[in-house]
Amino acid sequence: xxxxxxxxxxxxxxxxxxNLPCNHSTISxxxxxxxxxxxxxxxxxxxxxxxxNNETNEMASLIITEDRKSSTLxxxxxxxxxxxxxxxxxRPASGGSYIPxxxxxxxxxxxx
Amino acid sequence: xxxxxxxxxxxxxxxxxxxxxxCSPMKxxxxxxxxxxxxxxxxKFMVYLQKxxxxxxxxxxxERFSAEFPKEGPSILRxxxxxxxxxxxxxxxxxxxxxxxxxxxxxxxxxxxxx
Numbered sequence: 001x002x003x004x005x006x007x008x009x010x011x012x013x014x015x016x017x018x019n020l021p022c023n024h025s026t027i028s029x030x031x032x033x034x035x036x037x038x039x040x041x042x043x044x045x046x047x048x049x050x051x052x053n054n055e056t057n058e059m060a061s062l063i064i065t066e067d068r069k070s071s072t073l074x075x076x077x078x079x080x081x082x083x084x085x086x087x088x089x090x091r092p093a094s095g096g097s098y099i100p101x102x103x104x105x106x107x108x109x110x111x112x
Numbered sequence: 113x114x115x116x117x118x119x120x121x122x123x124x125x126x127x128x129x130x131x132x133x134x135c136s137p138m139k140x141x142x143x144x145x146x147x148x149x150x151x152x153x154x155x156k157f158m159v160y161l162q163k164x165x166x167x168x169x170x171x172x173x174x175e176r177f178s179a180e181f182p183k184e185g186p187s188i189l190r191x192x193x194x195x196x197x198x199x200x201x202x203x204x205x206x207x208x209x210x211x212x213x214x215x216x217x218x219x220x221x222x223x224x225x226x227x
Binding site: 042044102 | 156205
Protein backbone atom coordinates (compact mmCIF):
# COMPACT_ATOMS: atom_id res chain seq x y z
CA UNK A 1 0.00 0.00 0.00
CA UNK A 2 2.33 2.69 -1.30
CA UNK A 3 1.57 6.18 -0.10
CA UNK A 4 3.93 7.81 -2.59
CA UNK A 5 4.78 7.19 -6.24
CA UNK A 6 8.00 8.26 -7.89
CA UNK A 7 9.54 7.71 -11.32
CA UNK A 8 11.90 4.77 -11.33
CA UNK A 9 14.81 6.68 -12.77
CA UNK A 10 15.91 10.07 -14.03
CA UNK A 11 19.06 11.61 -15.33
CA UNK A 12 20.46 15.09 -15.23
CA UNK A 13 23.47 16.92 -16.60
CA UNK A 14 26.06 18.10 -14.12
CA UNK A 15 25.52 21.72 -13.14
CA UNK A 16 21.86 21.69 -14.10
CA UNK A 17 18.92 21.58 -11.74
CA UNK A 18 17.53 18.16 -10.93
CA ASN A 19 13.77 18.16 -10.32
CA LEU A 20 12.50 14.96 -8.73
CA PRO A 21 8.71 14.58 -8.55
CA CYS A 22 6.66 12.67 -6.02
CA ASN A 23 2.93 11.98 -5.95
CA HIS A 24 1.23 11.57 -2.59
CA SER A 25 -2.42 12.00 -3.51
CA THR A 26 -3.74 10.32 -0.34
CA ILE A 27 -1.67 12.43 2.05
CA SER A 28 -3.44 13.43 5.25
CA UNK A 29 -3.53 16.90 6.69
CA UNK A 30 -1.15 15.96 9.50
CA UNK A 31 1.45 14.20 7.37
CA UNK A 32 4.82 15.62 6.44
CA UNK A 33 6.63 14.94 3.19
CA UNK A 34 10.18 13.75 3.81
CA UNK A 35 13.00 13.21 1.37
CA UNK A 36 15.99 10.98 1.88
CA UNK A 37 18.66 9.80 -0.49
CA UNK A 38 20.90 6.78 -0.53
CA UNK A 39 24.21 6.91 -2.28
CA UNK A 40 25.43 3.49 -3.38
CA UNK A 41 26.57 1.30 -0.46
CA UNK A 42 25.82 3.97 2.13
CA UNK A 43 23.05 4.57 4.63
CA UNK A 44 20.13 6.83 3.75
CA UNK A 45 20.77 10.52 4.27
CA UNK A 46 18.09 12.97 5.37
CA UNK A 47 17.62 15.82 2.89
CA UNK A 48 14.59 17.91 3.74
CA UNK A 49 11.00 17.79 4.88
CA UNK A 50 7.91 19.99 4.73
CA UNK A 51 4.23 20.17 5.60
CA UNK A 52 2.56 22.87 3.52
CA ASN A 53 5.06 25.59 2.75
CA ASN A 54 8.01 25.34 0.42
CA GLU A 55 11.26 24.66 2.21
CA THR A 56 14.91 25.28 1.39
CA ASN A 57 18.12 24.25 3.07
CA GLU A 58 21.75 23.92 2.10
CA MET A 59 21.10 20.70 0.23
CA ALA A 60 17.86 21.22 -1.67
CA SER A 61 14.51 22.91 -2.07
CA LEU A 62 11.14 21.27 -1.58
CA ILE A 63 8.14 22.55 -3.48
CA ILE A 64 4.75 21.27 -2.28
CA THR A 65 1.64 21.91 -4.37
CA GLU A 66 -1.18 23.85 -2.80
CA ASP A 67 -3.40 20.76 -2.60
CA ARG A 68 -0.41 18.85 -1.13
CA LYS A 69 -0.98 15.93 -3.46
CA SER A 70 2.46 16.17 -4.99
CA SER A 71 5.86 17.68 -4.38
CA THR A 72 9.16 18.25 -6.15
CA LEU A 73 12.63 18.01 -4.72
CA UNK A 74 15.00 20.39 -6.44
CA UNK A 75 18.77 20.06 -6.43
CA UNK A 76 19.67 23.45 -7.90
CA UNK A 77 23.12 22.59 -9.28
CA UNK A 78 23.49 18.84 -9.49
CA UNK A 79 26.95 17.33 -9.15
CA UNK A 80 28.21 13.83 -9.88
CA UNK A 81 28.10 13.15 -6.14
CA UNK A 82 24.33 13.65 -6.19
CA UNK A 83 23.95 10.38 -8.09
CA UNK A 84 21.81 8.32 -5.70
CA UNK A 85 18.40 6.82 -5.07
CA UNK A 86 15.99 9.46 -3.76
CA UNK A 87 13.14 8.43 -1.51
CA UNK A 88 9.99 10.45 -0.89
CA UNK A 89 7.95 9.34 2.12
CA UNK A 90 5.05 10.72 4.12
CA ARG A 91 5.13 10.70 7.90
CA PRO A 92 2.60 11.74 10.52
CA ALA A 93 3.17 15.00 12.34
CA SER A 94 1.85 13.58 15.59
CA GLY A 95 2.28 10.32 17.41
CA GLY A 96 0.54 7.06 16.76
CA SER A 97 1.21 3.79 15.06
CA TYR A 98 3.09 4.22 11.81
CA ILE A 99 5.26 2.00 9.67
CA PRO A 100 7.61 3.94 7.41
CA UNK A 101 7.65 2.73 3.82
CA UNK A 102 10.55 3.76 1.65
CA UNK A 103 9.54 2.12 -1.60
CA UNK A 104 11.90 1.90 -4.58
CA UNK A 105 12.58 5.62 -4.90
CA UNK A 106 13.97 7.41 -7.94
CA UNK A 107 17.42 6.50 -9.16
CA UNK A 108 19.01 9.79 -10.22
CA UNK A 109 22.06 9.63 -12.42
CA UNK A 110 24.01 12.86 -12.86
CA UNK A 111 26.21 12.72 -15.93
CA UNK A 112 29.11 14.96 -16.98
CA UNK B 113 28.90 15.28 17.00
CA UNK B 114 29.43 11.75 15.79
CA UNK B 115 26.68 10.26 13.68
CA UNK B 116 25.02 6.91 14.08
CA UNK B 117 27.64 4.20 14.38
CA UNK B 118 27.20 0.64 13.26
CA UNK B 119 29.56 -2.27 13.54
CA UNK B 120 30.74 -4.37 12.06
CA UNK B 121 30.43 -2.82 8.62
CA UNK B 122 30.76 -6.21 6.99
CA UNK B 123 29.91 -9.55 8.55
CA UNK B 124 30.28 -12.99 7.02
CA UNK B 125 28.57 -15.98 8.61
CA UNK B 126 28.00 -19.57 7.60
CA UNK B 127 24.52 -21.01 7.61
CA UNK B 128 23.41 -21.88 11.12
CA UNK B 129 25.68 -19.40 12.88
CA UNK B 130 24.55 -16.36 14.83
CA UNK B 131 24.94 -12.77 13.68
CA UNK B 132 25.08 -9.83 16.08
CA UNK B 133 24.79 -6.34 14.67
CA UNK B 134 25.44 -3.31 16.84
CA CYS B 135 24.16 0.23 16.59
CA SER B 136 25.18 3.24 18.67
CA PRO B 137 22.73 6.11 18.18
CA MET B 138 23.72 9.73 17.86
CA LYS B 139 24.50 11.46 21.13
CA UNK B 140 21.31 12.53 22.83
CA UNK B 141 19.13 10.16 20.79
CA UNK B 142 17.11 7.64 22.71
CA UNK B 143 15.12 6.08 19.87
CA UNK B 144 16.54 3.45 17.55
CA UNK B 145 15.10 1.85 14.42
CA UNK B 146 16.35 -1.11 12.43
CA UNK B 147 15.76 -1.60 8.71
CA UNK B 148 16.73 -4.31 6.27
CA UNK B 149 17.56 -3.79 2.63
CA UNK B 150 17.71 -6.80 0.37
CA UNK B 151 19.75 -6.47 -2.84
CA UNK B 152 18.11 -4.16 -5.36
CA UNK B 153 15.19 -3.43 -3.02
CA UNK B 154 14.06 -0.58 -0.79
CA UNK B 155 14.42 -0.37 2.96
CA LYS B 156 12.00 -2.41 5.03
CA PHE B 157 11.25 -1.45 8.61
CA MET B 158 11.99 -4.14 11.17
CA VAL B 159 11.80 -2.78 14.71
CA TYR B 160 11.63 0.42 16.74
CA LEU B 161 13.14 0.58 20.23
CA GLN B 162 13.60 2.99 23.06
CA LYS B 163 15.95 2.36 25.94
CA UNK B 164 14.95 -0.99 27.48
CA UNK B 165 11.69 -1.09 25.51
CA UNK B 166 10.53 -2.49 22.21
CA UNK B 167 7.97 -0.04 20.87
CA UNK B 168 7.08 -1.65 17.54
CA UNK B 169 8.40 -4.93 16.19
CA UNK B 170 5.80 -5.48 13.53
CA UNK B 171 8.44 -5.73 10.81
CA UNK B 172 10.53 -8.38 12.53
CA UNK B 173 10.41 -11.96 11.27
CA UNK B 174 8.67 -14.12 13.84
CA GLU B 175 11.55 -16.49 14.36
CA ARG B 176 15.33 -16.21 14.76
CA PHE B 177 15.37 -12.39 14.94
CA SER B 178 15.49 -10.35 18.12
CA ALA B 179 16.50 -6.83 19.09
CA GLU B 180 17.34 -5.00 22.27
CA PHE B 181 18.40 -1.55 23.35
CA PRO B 182 19.74 -1.79 26.89
CA LYS B 183 20.03 1.05 29.36
CA GLU B 184 23.77 1.13 28.73
CA GLY B 185 25.49 0.30 25.50
CA PRO B 186 24.46 -0.06 21.89
CA SER B 187 21.34 -1.54 20.40
CA ILE B 188 21.81 -5.12 19.22
CA LEU B 189 20.05 -6.89 16.36
CA ARG B 190 20.54 -10.61 16.75
CA UNK B 191 19.90 -13.20 14.07
CA UNK B 192 20.11 -16.80 15.15
CA UNK B 193 20.77 -19.73 12.83
CA UNK B 194 21.29 -17.52 9.82
CA UNK B 195 20.19 -18.64 6.37
CA UNK B 196 21.24 -17.41 2.93
CA UNK B 197 18.08 -15.32 2.68
CA UNK B 198 19.29 -13.21 5.61
CA UNK B 199 22.05 -11.79 3.43
CA UNK B 200 21.27 -8.10 3.22
CA UNK B 201 22.30 -4.66 4.39
CA UNK B 202 20.98 -3.82 7.84
CA UNK B 203 20.62 -0.16 8.67
CA UNK B 204 20.07 1.47 12.00
CA UNK B 205 18.60 4.94 12.46
CA UNK B 206 18.14 7.10 15.54
CA UNK B 207 16.05 10.08 16.52
CA UNK B 208 16.03 12.32 19.57
CA UNK B 209 12.36 12.44 20.36
CA UNK B 210 9.27 10.36 20.21
CA UNK B 211 8.71 8.00 17.41
CA UNK B 212 8.01 8.53 13.83
CA UNK B 213 7.33 12.23 14.08
CA UNK B 214 10.99 13.09 14.35
CA UNK B 215 13.69 13.01 11.71
CA UNK B 216 15.65 9.77 11.64
CA UNK B 217 19.38 9.76 10.99
CA UNK B 218 20.88 6.63 9.53
CA UNK B 219 24.10 4.78 10.12
CA UNK B 220 26.35 3.37 7.38
CA UNK B 221 24.87 -0.10 7.67
CA UNK B 222 26.14 -3.61 8.25
CA UNK B 223 26.38 -5.85 5.23
CA UNK B 224 25.69 -9.42 6.22
CA UNK B 225 26.73 -12.21 3.90
CA UNK B 226 25.65 -15.75 4.69
CA UNK B 227 27.67 -18.43 2.98
